[in-house]
Amino acid sequence: MLFDSTLRRDLTRSFGATLVVILTIVITMFLIRTLGQAAGGSVSPQDVALLLGYVTLQNLPTMLSLSLFIAVVTTLTRMYRDSEMVIWFASGVGLLRFVMPVLRVAMPVLAVVALLAFIVWPWGNRQVAELKDRYQRRSDVARIAPGQFQSSSDGKRVFFVDKETAGGSTASNVFVLENDGQVESVTSARSGRLVVEGDERAVILERGQRSDLDLATGERRVSRFDTYRATVGERIVDSSANLPPKARSSFELMFEPTPRNQAELAWRAGLALGALNLVLLGLGLAAGNPRRASSWNLLFALLAFVVYYNLLNLTQAWIASGRLSAAATLAVVHGGTFVGAVFLLWWRDRGSVALLRRAGA
16 A cells, blocks of 8 residues: 555655664764773773674664654644644544554564564673773783883782883783782893683792882891792683673573662663554644644653653662552553553543544535
């Protein structure tokens, strides 16, 4: 049918263009933030592109929902402005008749949003957590950079080297400050090298001295050495320990129904349900008068999107604190929004029919 094909084509074009714009803006913002984290030492500079990809996948459900919502509002607003809606209404096609063609376009996007929310979202958070944890828990040797003071992963040691060979295994003018709360040690050496012995790494310092200060008694001891050996063990990242709920799979959250896990699971379900409700809300919010020079529909629609998604985060906090149950939240927030969207559609459809009857009379 001409009506269905025309509407679906316009919606698809508007959705594609909106998604490209939103992706460009959001990826640029994430890139700036990720570069800032890399400059601050939170993540490895080599992992910036990988981390950017994970973060984009995490936020893709929200971007898809927003793009679809804007596409519905802008497409129908244009049809109202160009008097196309008046022609369809006069032909006996009410506003409720627009629901099925719009849902045919939206259903693949809604399915992708649900897939991303329940599967890709926790996987992406897990990968980001592992990248950051691996970088923070890398060995002390890997932290050393020529001409820079670098602290160890536990904050008990500070390193400085003047020059380093191309292979990174030998350095000159080495300085190490160590404080374990009881003894403060300062070690300096003319040169140092990295050796691998089995599964362990060790630093061999040559021609230097070590000064130990007992913080309790104030006693100081100075010793010189020709060779000094310090073992630096590589830490293995345990990716399954102490993961936050957002980095755990949906099946794990269902089998461990703690308040925090239920809050995270309700938030993921809310992303999928919210995308559907926004499509129906867009149909009702797009109504306008073609005789007016300007329309506030898009502004009201964006305001509704911001309020709705902030409500998702607020109810997640309430569920995590035990104030609300997950089932009650899904029923009240998303069920109430669905009923409100359907009522708005019915009211708009009834108003358009009444307007045409008055015009015909």
